Amino acid sequence: MEDSQSEQQRVMRRHHREKKELQTRIQAMKNSVPKSDKKRRKQLLLDVARLKAELEQKHQQELEKFRESFPDDNNLDSITEDLAKMDLENQPPRQSRAQRRREKRATLERERQERIAEAEMEHLASFRREEEEKLAAILGSKNLELKDIPADGHCMYRAIQDQLVFSVTVESLRSRTADYMRKHVDDFLPFFTDPDSSDAYSREEFLSYCDEIVRSPSWGGQLELRALSHVLQTPIEVIQADSPAVVIGEEYTRKPLTLVYLHYACNLGEHYNSVRPLEASAVGGAAPRLF
Known part of the structure; x- marks a missing residue:
């Protein structure tokens, strides 16, 4: 059980890091394309949607493979859910009000980005x-x-x-x-x-x-x-x-x-x-x- 939890935490930390790295890469891509260049901005939206979809699919496949490796561990789903809610940067046990506000803003931003990604994928399918x-x-x-x-x-x-x-x-x-x-x-x-x-x-x-x-x-x-x-x-x-x-x-x-x-x-x-x-x-x- 301890081995599965330790491995699960390692995987989730890596997923968290890869998502942050992708966001940084996407921001750099957006900064490199002038807003006035509609053709390149259109292609940029498609590229961003593709990158997000590929990373999400990769993470999902890795989690499914992990579950297959530990089929008898009934606590894995709850562990995954708990880890997904964790701040993986070693925060102190008790969070300040400012930290809670930052987390709420981060959650709202993440949900907004997910909605944008879904809309971009719909645009890609339409194109x-x-x-x-x-x-x-x-x-x-x-x-x-x-x-x-x-x-x-x-x-x-x-x-x-x-x-x-x-x-x-x-x-x-x-x-x-x-x-x-x-x-x-x-x-x-x-x-x-x-x-x-x-x-x-x-x-x-x-x-x-x-x-x-x-x-x-x-x-x-x-x-x-x-x-x-x-x-x-x-x-x-x-x-x-x-x-x-x-x-x-x-x-x-x-x-x-x-x-x-x-x-x-x-x-x-x-x-x-x-x-x-x-x-x-x-x-x-x-x-x-x-x-």
Whole structure:
């Protein structure tokens, strides 16, 4: 029993610390985006909601796993409830009136933040539904439907892989992309800046970025697509819900590879999917279902 209580306290203290760290991170994110920049503020709300939801889900899964580890301990729920009410900063046994007021304000603020998070998640779900409906209409007009690609950091390369008529691995696509970018530094380097400082990349930083393309499941974007269009000598069409389709590598005459870029597809944020011909039974009927 003592072991389970000690472990429970450790978990709850860590959860408390992680929530405070997230609040600090969120405040910094909000301070970095001007209130006048409505587009970035909108994306900020989505990012904040996603981060809060991910942390809440992580904590819930850890508590459930903890309960599974101590299935015979009937006091765990009461311990969890008691710990959740504790101030984990070693306060004295008796609280002053000022401390009680601070706790009440903190509780009210926490409840307000929870309501904001719920509203932000509802907005995110609404944006996602709207994006799906628009893409379904766009793809339907082309007799295409969405083909789901795993959201694992390799989605852009996997979507390209799915479109090709020959066999190639994701690792090969990443390696060939990085090689092309290294050989054409002057074509790509001017477009790379540090996301925090906005300073231009040095040549060494750019080459390190190319190494990460190969070594890690780093997310690919338009510059990597530009490199791939040259590697494959094939145009790449990127369909979006709220913008005209972008064609990269128009100088090539082959049939374009077609990708779909989604802003709100998953909790990870932006995502690439592939497409496939619309099933004959769906042509002329209802809008295609998104997978």
